Amino acid sequence: MNLYIDRGATNIRYQIEDSSIVTIKESNIISLIRELTTQYNIKRVYISFAGEVRDNIIISAPNIDIEKLDLSSYFPNIQFKIDNDLNCAILAEAKYWNSRDIVALYIGTGIGAGAISSGNIVRGFSNLAGEIGHIPFKKAPFSCGCGKYNCIELFASGSAVKKWSEYLNKDFKRLEDMPKEIYNNFLEGVLYASATLITLFNPQILVLGGGVIEKNSFLIDYIVENIDRYAYNPNLKDLKIVQTKLKDAPLEGAKLL
């Protein structure tokens, strides 16, 4: 049997073969696999992981408390296919939109990107390309999971909303409830990330997804209306900016690994 896992920064979602998807909070991935292998005859595990992955080995994750982890050393009889969550998401998106030049910008706990160019995932030398959340943007009064103080992720992500809430000692139910300057930084950060990806990768489609986009789909209209102020304009010709139609693109993409 196949087990599919989407290890996000906040939740774990998993699915065994074609059964329904189960969501659990803050579970240890090793104990989860151990538990499921005692109940099912699992031969292969496909994992979308919100962090750094190389050659099917988890290296690190700024938003998850985890160290280098080679799951096959714990489960020698299971075959593992593991990749970064945005690499998984872009595989699923490219299939859905039938595109060979597509970029995904996902905003959930973090803000991350995946890119397929001329039909190939853009991975970089050590599978780290596309870490858009850690591009310098503005100086924040607190640090990012990566240790720096100026990442886009500190202004335009779910964790940014949490960090600004704690810093200002106020609870924001909606993005629009944040003080104007912080709200504007959020919008600008989303625009800055979108425009950077469009200018760098010249995609046919920019697809947006993740928990923050799901709850605030007005962000799509905001990007469409304002992107020409940030992106290199020739790249906007015939570009489609869309919201994901997939319920769980990282999990769907893990199946394609």
Ligand SMILES: [Zn+2]
């Ligand atoms: Zn960072």
